[in-house]
Amino acid sequence: MHDCVVVGAGPAGLTAAIYLGRFRRDVLVVDAGSSRAARIPLSRNHPGFPDGVRGRDLLARMRLQAEKYGARFRDGRVERLAREGEDFRLDLAGEEIRARTVLIATGLIDIEPAIPGVQEAVAKGLIRICPICDGYETIGQRVGVIGADAHSAREAMFITTYTPKVALIHVGAPQDLPAEAREELGFAGVELIETPIESVVLDRERIAAVCFGPGRREVFDSLYAALGVLPRNQLAVAAGAQLDESGRLVVGEHQETSIPGLYAAGDVVRGLNQISTAEGEGAIAATRIHNSLREAERHRRG
Numbered sequence: 124m125h126d127c128v129v130v131g132a133g134p135a136g137l138t139a140a141i142y143l144g145r146f147r148r149d150v151l152v153v154d155a156g157s158s159r160a161a162r163i164p165l166s167r168n169h170p171g172f173p174d175g176v177r178g179r180d181l182l183a184r185m186r187l188q189a190e191k192y193g194a195r196f197r198d199g200r201v202e203r204l205a206r207e208g209e210d211f212r213l214d215l216a217g218e219e220i221r222a223r224t225v226l227i228a229t230g231l232i233d234i235e236p237a238i239p240g241v242q243e244a245v246a247k248g249l250i251r252i253c254p255i256c257d258g259y260e261t262i263g264q265r266v267g268v269i270g271a272d273a274h275s276a277r278e279a280m281f282i283t284t285y286t287p288k289v290a291l292i293h294v295g296a297p298q299d300l301p302a303e304a305r306e307e308l309g310f311a312g313v314e315l316i317e318t319p320i321e322s323v324v325l326d327r328e329r330i331a332a333v334c335f336g337p338g339r340r341e342v343f344d345s346l347y348a349a350l351g352v353l354p355r356n357q358l359a360v361a362a363g364a365q366l367d368e369s370g371r372l373v374v375g376e377h378q379e380t381s382i383p384g385l386y387a388a389g390d391v392v393r394g395l396n397q398i399s400t401a402e403g404e405g406a407i408a409a410t411r412i413h414n415s416l417r418e419a420e421r422h423r424r425g
């Protein structure tokens with residue numbers, strides 16, 4: 124019986140593991156190895172790294188720190204989570220694991236445009252995902268935002284913080300972009316391109332050319348994909364946890380879900396989808412988990 128099983132070893136789960144280890148708790152981290160942070164070529168907005176940090180390096184350092192304080196790690200995917208009595212049962216490759224509390228830190232999946240080589244292009248920073256993270260790097264550039272709806276229109280307008288040369292390349296149905304959003308784009312000076320994309324040419328360095336059928340080829344310095352996200356909420360949903368309208372887990376002030384003993388932190392919860400917020404939520408969840416276990420232990424002792 125573990126004090127806590129943390130599902131997911133991204134920034135949220137690893138921060139929680141460091142804290143729980145230092146609270147002298149028995150913590151097991153199970154990870155399927157697809158942290159969004161591992162895709163970051165160089166993060167320049169994480170506090171404490173003035174020259175930036177590679178996502179993989181940050182994860183490796185955090186894991187080392189968690190191991191130093193006793194957290195244990197297992198590779199693999201938790202396939203099932205259920206509350207049984209006061210505790211939880213998790214299934215991992217046919218094995219049953221038991222825990223008094225569980226932290227869901229499973230993150231989300233970015234919906235990517237159907238462009239050949241998109242994964243590699245994201246890894247090289249040719250296609251970007253997150254303007255809050257790296258919009259600064261587009262100062263003065265010509266930026267294309269591939270998007271489908273009002274949310275992507277807001278993202279395109281956000282990028283005008285850095286450059287006036289922004290185009291929304293609209294790949295959705297015309298009705299997905301309401302008249303109000305079109306008007307706002309016009310006010311913000313964002314060009315709206317509605318011709319279907321025929322192909323995308325990704326240069327080895329920066330320039331990406333988007334071809335819109337015969338005779339029209341536009342060159343951008345950076346392309347953003349703004350097609351939305353899919354929270355990895357399945358385990359918590361199967362255990363009965365409540366979701367908000369965007370599919371994120373609903374949590375309270377201390378990251379507790381609607382199921383007692385089940386906590387959630389990071390991108391799977393509403394918020395900014397940032398490393399530092401994931402870390403903050405991991406720290407809050409871990410502290411609450413420790414204090415709730417202390418309370419339960421005190422009751423048991425009478």
Ligand SMILES: Cc1cc2nc3c(=O)[nH]c(=O)nc-3n(C[C@H](O)[C@H](O)[C@H](O)COP(=O)(O)OP(=O)(O)OC[C@H]3O[C@@H](n4cnc5c(N)ncnc54)[C@H](O)[C@@H]3O)c2cc1C
Nearest residue numbers: 131133134135155156157158159201230256389390396398
């Ligand atoms: C290209 C790119 C650039 C980015 N740049 C920045 C940046 O510069 N600054 C910034 O702050 N943020 C950046 N982000 C966002 C940042 O990476 C995320 O906000 C952060 O990784 C979220 O952490 P997390 O712990 O919630 O989830 P993740 O890091 O995604 O980790 C979730 C983990 O859970 C595991 N998992 C899921 N389901 C299961 C299961 N059933 N069993 C076991 N394990 C499971 C996954 O395999 C994964 O390893 C960027 C993201 C991308 C994609």
